[in-house]
Structures are given as C-alpha cells and as structure tokens.
Amino acid sequence: xxxxxxxxxxxxxxxxxxxxxxxxxxLGPISISGxxxxxxxxxxxxxxxxxxxxxxxxxxxLSKLKNxxxxxxxxx
Amino acid sequence: xxxxxxxxxxxCITAFFVVFLTTPPLIKFLKKRNLAVKDMNKxxxxxxxxxxxxxxxxxxxxxxxxxxAFLQMNEILAIIITTTAAFTIGYVDDRKVxxxxxxxxxxxxxxxxxxxxxxxDSDLAFPIFGTVQIPVLYLALIIFMIPITGNTINSIDVLxxxxxxxxxxxxxxxxxxxxxVQNYEIAIVSLPLGFVSLAFYKYHKIPSKIFPGDxxxxxxxxxxxxxxxxxxxxxxxxxxxxxxxINSFLFLSSxxxxxxxxxVKGKPVDHTDDFRLKATxxxxxxxxxxxxxxxxxxxxxxxxxxxxxxxxxxxxILAVITAFMMGVSF
Numbered sequence: 256x257x258x259x260x261x262x263x264x265x266x267x268x269x270x271x272x273x274x275x276x277x278x279x280x281x282l283g284p285i286s287i288s289g290x291x292x293x294x295x296x297x298x299x300x301x302x303x304x305x306x307x308x309x310x311x312x313x314x315x316x317l318s319k320l321k322n323x324x325x326x327x328x329x330x331x
Numbered sequence: 332x333x334x335x336x337x338x339x340x341x342x343c344i345t346a347f348f349v350v351f352l353t354t355p356p357l358i359k360f361l362k363k364r365n366l367a368v369k370d371m372n373k374x375x376x377x378x379x380x381x382x383x384x385x386x387x388x389x390x391x392x393x394x395x396x397x398x399x400a401f402l403q404m405n406e407i408l409a410i411i412i413t414t415t416a417a418f419t420i421g422y423v424d425d426r427k428v429x430x431x432x433x434x435x436x437x438x439x440x441x442x443x444x445x446x447x448x449x450x451x452d453s454d455l456a457f458p459i460f461g462t463v464q465i466p467v468l469y470l471a472l473i474i475f476m477i478p479i480t481g482n483t484i485n486s487i488d489v490l491x492x493x494x495x496x497x498x499x500x501x502x503x504x505x506x507x508x509x510x511x512v513q514n515y516e517i518a519i520v521s522l523p524l525g526f527v528s529l530a531f532y533k534y535h536k537i538p539s540k541i542f543p544g545d546x547x548x549x550x551x552x553x554x555x556x557x558x559x560x561x562x563x564x565x566x567x568x569x570x571x572x573x574x575x576x577i578n579s580f581l582f583l584s585s586x587x588x589x590x591x592x593x594x595v596k597g598k599p600v601d602h603t604d605d606f607r608l609k610a611t612x613x614x615x616x617x618x619x620x621x622x623x624x625x626x627x628x629x630x631x632x633x634x635x636x637x638x639x640x641x642x643x644x645x646x647x648i649l650a651v652i653t654a655f656m657m658g659v660s661f
Contacts, residue, residue: 260623261645264573268649271570272656275457283463299467306468318584 259324266320274313281305332515338401339519346394346523350530353386358534358541370539372490372632374606382425382544387531388418391554394523406561407520409450410554416441417481417553421546434485434549438478441553445473450561457566458656473560480556480568483575485548486582489621492536493636494543497575497643498528498551504571504647505555508654509562517562524554537633567657571650574642578620585618603629 282305287298361367361380370377391414399407420437423429445451453469454462465472488494502525509518528551534540543551559568569576597616603609610625624630624638 260574260577260620260642263577264642264646264649267573267577268570268646268653271566272458272653275566276460278455279457279460279463282465283461295466299465302465303468303471306465314580314584317580321581321584 263321263324266324267317270313270316274309277309278306281309335401335515335519338398339522342394342397342519343522343526345397346390346526347530349393350386350390350527351533353389354383354531354534354541357383357386361541368542370491372602372606372608373538377538379539379542381542382422382546383531383535383541384418384421384425384544384546384548384550387527387543387547387550388415390527390530391523391550394527395520398520398523402516402520404516404520405448406450406517409445409448409561410520410557412444413441413477413557414550414554416444417477418546418550421481421485421544421549424545424549434482434545435478438481438549438553439474442473442477442557445477445557445560446470452563454563455565456563456657458653472565476556476560476565477553479579480559480572481549481552483572483579484552484555485545486579487575487620487639488543488548489619490537490632490636490639491539492532493639494548494551495528495532495535496636496640498555499525499532500640500643500647501571501575502528502555502558504650505558505562505564505568508564508567508571508650509558511651511654512564512567512657514562514564517558521558521562524551524558527551537636564654567650567653570653571647573646573649574620574639581618581620581623600625607631608635 282302285298285302285305287294287301290297358380366382367378367380370379392411395407395411399411417438420434420441424434451469451473453466454464455469455472456462484494484498487497502521506518506521506525509515509521531543531547535543555568555572559565597613598611599613599616599619599622600608601611607629608621608625608631609629610622616622620639621635624635630638
C-alpha cells in the first residue's frame with residue numbers, strides 16, 4: 256500500500272514541475288498591446304483563464320493516476 | 332548574518348517554551364470546564380480535552396513579536412495578523428458548529444492582511460524553468476492559499492499526534508528550503524512554527540492529552556501558508572505539504588463537494604476487535620489518506636501515524652530537492 260502512496264507523491268511532484276514548465280513557457284511570454292491602460296488587465300485575464308484550464312487538466316490527470324495506482328493497490 | 336543569530340535563538344526558545352509551559356494549565360482549565368471529546372480510536376471511553384489552539388497561538392504571537400522587535404518587517408506583521416485571524420475562525424468553529432463553507436470563506440478573508448501589508452512578490456517561482464509574472468492572478472493565489480493550507484492541515488488532524496507531528500516535519504523542511512533559496516530572514520521567521528508544533532506534539536502524541544481542535548489546526552496551516560507567500564516559496568511549500576494535499580484531494584474527489592467531515596455519512600475507517608484501524612468497504616465513505624494506508628491491512632493508530640510521518644519526510648526531501656532546483660536553469 257505504502258509504495259503506491261510514495262509513487263503517487265512522486266507523480267504529483269513530477270506533475271508540479273512539468274506544470275511549472277508549461278506555466279512559465281506558456282503564460283510568461285503573453286503580453287497584450289493596443290488596449291492602452293487595459294493591456295495588463297486583459298493579459299492578466301487571459302493568463303488566469305489559461306491557468307485555470309491547466310489546473311483542471313492537472314486535476315484530471317491526477318484523478319486518472321489515482322485510479323490507476325490505487326485500484327491495483329487495493330486489489331493486492 | 333551574525334546579528335540574526337540572537338533573535339533566532341530567542342524566538343525559537345520562546346516559541347517552544349510558551350507552548351510547552353502553557354499547555355498543561357490549558358489542559359487543566361479545559362478539564363474543569365468539561366470541554367472534552369471522546370477519542371474515537373481508543374477501546375476504553377477516553378475523553379480528551381480540546382482545543383489546544385490558545386497555547387499554539389500564544390507561542391506564535393510572542394515569538395513573532397520578538398522577531399518583529401529585531402527585524403521590523405511588514406511580513407512578520409502580516410503573518411501575525413493572518414495567523415491570529417485563522418485562530419479566531421477556528422475557535423469560533425470549535426465552540427459553535429459552523430457550515431462547510433464558513434472556514435474556506437473566512438480564511439480567504441484572513442489572507443487580506445498579506446495583501447494590505449504588501450508582504451508578497453507577485454512573481455511565481457518554479458524550479459528549473461524560472462519565474463512568471465502574474466500580478467492579478469497572484470492576488471487570487473494569496474486568497475486561495477490560506478484556506479487551502481488551513482483546511483489541509485485540519486483535514487489530517489484525525490489521529491493522535493498526526494497534525495502537530497506532520498507540521499513539525501513540513502515546517503522544518505520549509506525552513507531548510509528557505510535557507511537554500513537564501514531567503515534568510517523569512518527562514519528565521521518560519522522557525523517558530525516548527526518549534527511551536529514540536530512543543531505541542533509533546534502533549535498531542537499518542538495517547539493525546541489534548542487535541543488542537545480547529546483553532547490549533549487552522550492556526551498551524553494558515554501560518555504555513557502565510558510563510559509560503561511572504562517567502563516566495565509557494566511551490567516548495569506545496570511539495571512539502573503533499574501528503575496532506577493528497578488527503579484533501581482524495582476526500583474532495585470522492586465526495587465531490589466542499590463539506591465538513593462530520594457531515595459525511597459513510598465511515599472510511601473502522602476498528603477490528605482488538606481496536607486496530609481497518610479500511611471499510613463502504614462505497615459511500617470518502618477515500619482518505621488513512622483509508623489508503625489501511626487498504627493493505629489493519630494497523631494500530633501509532634503505525635498509521637508513523638506511515639503518515641514517513642510520507643511527510645519523503646515530501647520534505649522532495650521539497651529540499653525542489654529548493655535546490657530553483658537555482659538551476661536551462
């Protein structure tokens with residue numbers, strides 16, 4: 256049982272690091288121009304939407320992973 | 332650097348001894364007032380007093396005020412106010428049963444002092460890949476972080492000594508990480524959290540003489556979250572807290588709504604005849620960290636606690652590796 260939990264922890268850690276890479280490479284360069292003083296606000300909204308989508312994807316992957324690891328563990 | 336040694340030692344000693352010395356009289360006081368609950372994992376009718384939050388917050392406030400006297404940092408004031416607000420929220424919940432949404436919403440409000448004092452840097456730092464500027468999104472992160480860390484620690488407060496023992500490991504790991512990323516002042520500010528948790532663990536460990544209650548667990552969790560924000564180590568802090576995050580994630584993904592534990596009908600864990608803990612087959616019960624630990628077979632309360640501590644040490648090591656990776660870039 257415990258090995259599954261350690262594996263799940265490690266998988267979460269890898270997902271956090273990979274997610275960080277995606278956030279920095281995807282969200283970092285986003286900058287909007289042409290809306291004057293609203294530029295920062297619009298770019299922030301776009302970043303927020305992308306971040307929320309990424310978090311949802313992260314949770315879905317984690318759920319799948321959880322089912323995969325623990326279904327096997329509970330059976331053993 | 333050398334001028335920081337004296338306030339560091341003084342605040343750590345104060346944090347430890349304030350909790351160590353105030354908890355026994357608090358236990359006596361709570362016993363007198365008959366503020367005790369049944370320890371559900373003991374065969375006999377063992378009553379344990381609660382909440383231990385008042386001694387925990389006393390240790391935190393006194394030690395952080397000492398540090399403020401030396402360092403004069405707004406970050407310390409933000410931590411003190413946010414943590415005290417979290418204690419108050421927990422204490423209200425200890426005395427009067429509140430709805431499932433009360434704590435997350437109230438803790439989100441408790442995060443506001445961090446914003447008001449400007450005790451944050453809106454650049455979010457990731458290992459290997461560097462930082463990303465998210466000024467508006469970061470404000471939302473602050474508002475979400477305190478309820479998440481507060482409730483996450485509260486959710487693992489299910490067995491004798493687990494919440495305080497887990498916080499000892501997680502907070503000292505965070506302090507080491509802050510030293511690695513060379514944020515020395517916040518590393519010093521974070522140390523009292525570990526010493527307060529350590530002193531409380533003395534009375535909370537199996538067999539518990541006192542439970543932290545919501546006031547204690549939320550105080551520890553909110554302070555941890557506040558340190559993560561003011562120290563700019565949000566990702567590292569999340570890694571060190573992973574076993575507790577897993578517990579909340581498993582609970583929420585099986586219950587599929589924000590709800591108080593006491594409102595959940597199904598029992599995830601039951602007892603064997605010799606009162607060891609065993610996972611149930613109840614399909615309506617939420618999946619929790621303890622239930623998964625017990626999926627391999629029954630264990631004593633102490634063994635489950637040790638399994639959680641081993642997971643905490645593992646994620647503490649991952650957090651330290653993450654801190655070293657902060658300095659690495661492609």
